[in-house]
Amino acid sequence: MAERARELFDTQLAISFTGVAGPDRLEDKPAGTVWIALSQKNGPTAVQGFRFSRDRLGNREQSVMQGFDMIRRNLLESGFTE
Numbered sequence: 753m754a755e756r757a758r759e760l761f762d763t764q765l766a767i768s769f770t771g772v773a774g775p776d777r778l779e780d781k782p783a784g785t786v787w788i789a790l791s792q793k794n795g796p797t798a799v800q801g802f803r804f805s806r807d808r809l810g811n812r813e814q815s816v817m818q819g820f821d822m823i824r825r826n827l828l829e830s831g832f833t834e
Contacts, residue, residue: 800818
């Protein structure tokens with residue numbers, strides 16, 4: 753998803769989220785299971801899996817915070833300065 757979004761919108765970075773926010777498990781995936789992908793134009797796509805243990809809203813908030821952290825770390829590693 754992240755790679756296609758980056759291509760579709762012609763951006764340097766794109767991020768995607770998928771998983772089970774909760775409150776119930778879905779098929780064999782427990783609530784709080786989240787996968788985040790960060791696609792960059794000139795590098796590999798980074799994918800990280802997480803298991804959060806909050807309620808539905810908390811799991812979604814934690815996912816967004818982790819996504820922002822992935823973007824932040826990517827920018828710092830690529831030499832971006834504030």
